[in-house]
Amino acid sequence: MHKVQLNPVGWMSQLSQSEMKSVTASHHPERYQLFRRCCLAVLNSGAETDDMHKLMSDNENFQIHLIRKERGVKIELENPPSQAFVDGKLITGVHEHLFSVMRDLLYMEDKYPQGVCQLTTPEKSNSGTQLATGQCTDLVFDMLRHANAISTNEDLNTIVCWGGHSIRPHEYQYTKEVGYQLGLREFNICTGCGPGAMKGPMKGAAIGHAKQRVSNGRYIGITEPSIIAAEPPNAIVNELIIMPDIEKRLEAFVRFAHGIIVFPGGAGTAEELLYILGVLLQAENHQQKIPLVLTGPQESESYFIELDSFIKATLGFKATQLYTIIIDDPKAVGQFFAKQHQDVKQARRNIGDSYGYNWSLQIPSAMQHPFVPSHENMAGLDLHLEQPIGDLAATLRCAFSGIVAGNIKAEAVQDIAQKGPYQLNGEPKLMNLLDKLLQAFVAQGRMKLPGTQYEPCYIIAQTHNE
Numbered sequence: 218m219h220k221v222q223l224n225p226v227g228w229m230s231q232l233s234q235s236e237m238k239s240v241t242a243s244h245h246p247e248r249y250q251l252f253r254r255c256c257l258a259v260l261n262s263g264a265e266t267d268d269m270h271k272l273m274s275d276n277e278n279f280q281i282h283l284i285r286k287e288r289g290v291k292i293e294l295e296n297p298p299s300q301a302f303v304d305g306k307l308i309t310g311v312h313e314h315l316f317s318v319m320r321d322l323l324y325m326e327d328k329y330p331q332g333v334c335q336l337t338t339p340e341k342s343n344s345g346t347q348l349a350t351g352q353c354t355d356l357v358f359d360m361l362r363h364a365n366a367i368s369t370n371e372d373l374n375t376i377v378c379w380g381g382h383s384i385r386p387h388e389y390q391y392t393k394e395v396g397y398q399l400g401l402r403e404f405n406i407c408t409g410c411g412p413g414a415m416k417g418p419m420k421g422a423a424i425g426h427a428k429q430r431v432s433n434g435r436y437i438g439i440t441e442p443s444i445i446a447a448e449p450p451n452a453i454v455n456e457l458i459i460m461p462d463i464e465k466r467l468e469a470f471v472r473f474a475h476g477i478i479v480f481p482g483g484a485g486t487a488e489e490l491l492y493i494l495g496v497l498l499q500a501e502n503h504q505q506k507i508p509l510v511l512t513g514p515q516e517s518e519s520y521f522i523e524l525d526s527f528i529k530a531t532l533g534f535k536a537t538q539l540y541t542i543i544i545d546d547p548k549a550v551g552q553f554f555a556k557q558h559q560d561v562k563q564a565r566r567n568i569g570d571s572y573g574y575n576w577s578l579q580i581p582s583a584m585q586h587p588f589v590p591s592h593e594n595m596a597g598l599d600l601h602l603e604q605p606i607g608d609l610a611a612t613l614r615c616a617f618s619g620i621v622a623g624n625i626k627a628e629a630v631q632d633i634a635q636k637g638p639y640q641l642n643g644e645p646k647l648m649n650l651l652d653k654l655l656q657a658f659v660a661q662g663r664m665k666l667p668g669t670q671y672e673p674c675y676i677i678a679q680t681h682n683e
Contacts, residue, residue, distance in 0.1 A: 219295070219296050219297070220293060220294065220295050220296075221293070221294045221297060221307065222284065222291045222292070222293050222294075223291055223292045223293075223294070223307065223312055223315065223316075224291060225290055225291065225292075225316060226312060226313050226316050236323050241282075241283070248322070251322065251442055252281065252318065252319070252322055253279070253280070253281050254273065254442075254446040254627075255318045255322065255442055255445050255446060255459065256281050256292075256294075256315055256318050257272065257273070257276055257279055257298075257446075258272070258445045258446050258447075258448075258449040258450070259311060259314040259315055259317075259318060259445075259449065259450060259457070260279075260294075260297050260298050260300075260301040260311060260315075261276075261298055261300065261301070261449045262301070262308075262310070262311055262314065262449050262450045262451065262452055262454070263300075263449070263450075263451060263452040264300070264449050272446070272447075272449075275298075276296070276298055278295075278296040279294075279295065279296050279297060279298070280294075280295040280296065281293070281294055281295070282295070283319075292315055292316070292319070310452075310454075310455060313457075314450060314454070314457045317364070317456075317457040317458070317459070318457075318459060320363070320364065321360065321363075321364065321458060321459040321460075322442070322459065324360070324363055325356075325360065325461050328359075353464075353465065353468065353580075353582075353585040353586075354468070354472070354576070354580070354585075356461075356465065357460070357465050357468045357469050357472060358472075358574055358576075360458065360460060360461075360465075360469070361458065361469060361473065361574065364456070364458045366437065366456060366458060366473070367573045367574055368573070369433075369435065369573075370473060370572070370573035370574070371572045371573045372572070373475045373558060373561055373562050373565070373572050374403060374404045374405055374475060374558075375404070375405045375406075375407050375435070375437070375473060375474060375475050375476075376399055376404045376405070376406060376407070376418075376474070376475065376476045376477070376478060376554060377407045377408070377470050377471075377473065377474040377476070377477045377478070378392070378395075378396075378406060378407070378408045378414065378415070378418040378477075378478045378480065379408070379409070379414070379470075379477065379478065379479050379480065379482065379486055379489040379490070380392065380413065380414025380415065380478075380479065380480025380481060380482040380486055381413050381414055381480070381481060381482030381483045381485065381486055381663050382411045382412045382413040382414070382415065382448055382482075382485075383413060383482075383483060383662060383663055383664065383665055384413045384414055384480070384481055384482070384663070385516075385517075385662075387514055387516055388414070388480070388481050388513060388514060388516075388517055389413060389414070389416075389417050390417070390514075391417075391480075391512075391513060391514040391517075391545075391547065392413075392414045392416075392417030392418050392421070392480050393417040393418070393420050393421035394421060394547040395417075395418060395421065395478065395480075395512060395547040395550050395551070396417060396418030396419060396420060396421025396422040396423075396425070397421035397422065397424055397425045397547070398421075398425065398547045398548050398550060398551030398552075399418065399421070399422050399425065399550075399551050399554065400421060400422035400423065400424060400425020400426045400427075400428075400429070400431070400434070401425040401428065401429060401551065402425075402551050402554070402555045403426070403429055403431055404422065404476075404551075404554060405422070405434060405435035405436070405437070406418045406419045406422045406435070406436050406437070407435075407437040407438075407439060407470070407473060407474065408437075408438060408439075409438065409439065409440060409444070409448070409466075409485075410437075410438020410439065410440050410445070410448070410450045410451060410454050410457065411438075411440075411444075411448035411449070411450070411451060412448065412451055413482075414480040414481065414482060414486075415438070415448075415451060416451035416452075416453060417480075418478070418480075419436040419451065419453035419454065420453055422434065422436065423436065423453060434455075435455065435456060436453045436454050436455045436456065437454070437455075437456040437458065437473075438450050438451070438454035438456065438457050438458070439458045439460060439466055439469050439470060439473075440457070440458070440459055440460070440466065441459060441460050441461065441462055441463055441465075441466045442459060442461075443622070443626040443627065443628065444463075444466075444625070444626070445459060446627060447625040447626060447627070448625070462587045463587070463588075463618060464584065464585055464586060464587050464588070465585075467489065467492045467584075468580060468585060470489070471492070471493055471496060471507065471575070471578060471580075472574050472575040472576075472578060473574065473575075474507060474575075475507075475508075475558075475561050476507065476508040476509075476510075476554045476557060476561070477493060477507060477508070477509045477510070478510050478511075478512060478550065479509070479510070479511045479512070479540070480512065480513055481513045481517045481520045481521075481663070482663060483624075483658045483663035483664045484617045484620040484621050484624065484655070484658065484664065485617070485621045487524065487617045487654070487658075488614050488617035488618050488621060490511075490524070490528075491610050491613050491614040491617065492584065492610075492614050493507070493509065494528065494532060494536050494539060494540075494610055495581075495584060495606075495607050495610030495611050495614060496578065496579075496580050496581075496584065497509075497539050498532065498535070498536060498539070498606050498607050498610060499579050499580075499581065499607055501579035502578060502579055504564065504567070504568060504577075505564065505575075505577070505578055506557075506560055506561050506563075506564035506565075507561075507575075507578075508541075508553065508554060508557040508560075508561065509539060509540040509541070510540065510541050510542075510543055510550055510553060510554075511524070511525075511540050511541070511542045511543070512542070512543045512544065512546075512547075512550050513544065513545075514544075514545050515544060515545040517544075518544050518545075519657075519661075520657075520661065520663075521542055521544070523653075523654055523657045524654070525537060525542065527650055527651075527653075527654045530650050531602065531609060531613065531647065531650060532606050532609065532610055533606060535606075536606070536610075541553065581607060581611065583608070583611050584611050584614070588615040588618055588619070590618065590619035590622040590623065590626075590629050590639070591632065592632070592636055592639055592640070594615075594619070595616070595619045595639040595640065595641060595675075596639070596640045596641070596642055598612055598615055598616055598641065598642075598643070599612055599643075600612060600613075600616065600641060600642065600643025600644060600647055600648065600651070601643055601644035601647060602644060602646060602647050603644075613651075616641055616651070619639055619675070620639070620655070620674060620675055623638070623639055623674025623675060624664060624665070624674055629674075630674075633674050638673060638674050638675050638676045639674060639675045639676070640675070640676045640678050641675055641676070641677055641678060642678045642679070643678075643679065644679075645679040648677050648678070648679045649679075651677060652677040655673075655675070655677070659671055659673070
């Protein structure tokens with residue numbers, strides 16, 4: 218049996234007795250398993266997988282314990298994976314990330330009411346404790362501040378990059394080239410922290426930063442418990458933040474960002490794009506300045522044509538005016554954000570908002586509270602075109618969120634294995650548009666990692682009358 222004890226790093230060197238008990242198998246077995254899964258994902262940083270069950274089965278003897286010492290809390294690893302070590306010593310970045318996991322999981326569960334953060338497996342419903350809109354925003358800020366992410370975000374140079382974990386080699390190379398152009402212009406990168414389009418921009422930016430002698434480059438990975446277990450952090454991430462659920466993760470992205478890039482992806486990327494469009498389409502946000510670019514190599518142009526067509530047909534022409542499409546030109550992407558920098562700064566000044574955290578962005582309550590994917594909730598989504606554009610964007614976002622869950626999240630995958638695929642019901646015209654886009658994602662291999670066969674976790678139905 219191989220055991221390793223780690224000295225504390227970061228904020229969480231001292232824990233109360235109740236905090237210690239909260240992640241022990243005997244007192245809180247469910248939270249302990251979540252803590253164990255997230256730590257195992259961190260120890261497998263760099264592994265390109267979306268199969269949490271295989272990750273767990275390959276490391277079934279792995280355990281993790283907290284040990285109280287006179288100078289603080291140590292983490293003890295029992296049978297950790299060998300790839301986390303170099304010549305018998307744990308990689309420094311992995312060491313730091315383990316304490317980030319402890320920091321985020323313990324802090325939120327202990328500070329906020331039971332059920333608000335849903336760090337443990339939720340019931341298959343959307344009921345439970347809810348926070349008011351302002352409280353959700355405060356919670357997201359609180360987590361980012363507690364991770365020491367806000368104070369170093371004042372230079373308006375953080376670009377959030379969204380895109381698929383399942384992308385082709387030439388698309389991955391393109392994301393690196395874009396990241397390089399951003400790094401040369403001293404932008405920092407924030408992604409979902411996984412492989413593919415989440416890794417490429419960070420890798421490219423790291424080279425750009427090195428050439429510009431930027432010694433404090435930030436490669437921020439924002440994830441959430443059920444995703445990190447299926448998508449371990451890539452090896453470039455130097456700041457790991459685990460938000461309580463997907464909605465607070467999305468809010469963290471958009472309030473933290475000074476610009477957003479959408480690379481080719483699948484259902485998760487569509488969810489992210491629909492989220493930011495749903496927010497920016499709110500009348501209260503007409504003064505907001507969040508540069509938004511959709512970009513990829515020439516070979517991926519059809520992906521953006523499909524996505525743009527879907528947005529135009531569902532959310533309307535106004536929504537398409539909120540983003541700029543740049544094909545096969547990484548340098549133009551870097552120049553675009555460099556030119557937008559002063560406009561973003563002036564917009565924040567005009568409304569007296571923080572440079573580090575966009576407080577003034579108005580996010581509807583429906584887009585802040587967790588949507589729990591289940592057969593009942595997916596079938597109950599109100600999918601029809603005759604509704605306010607913001608509401609439609611929020612509902613479509615939930616549909617894609619459920620598909621993401623069905624593709625990679627352990628609880629949803631297990632639920633589908635037992636009960637069959639989710640069923641999406643709606644107005645025929647909208648259902649046809651949705652089906653066309655999803656079929657394009659499947660045909661382009663964007664729903665699973667390369668080399669794996671995709672079994673749809675959903676069925677498109679048409680039950681509403683026009």
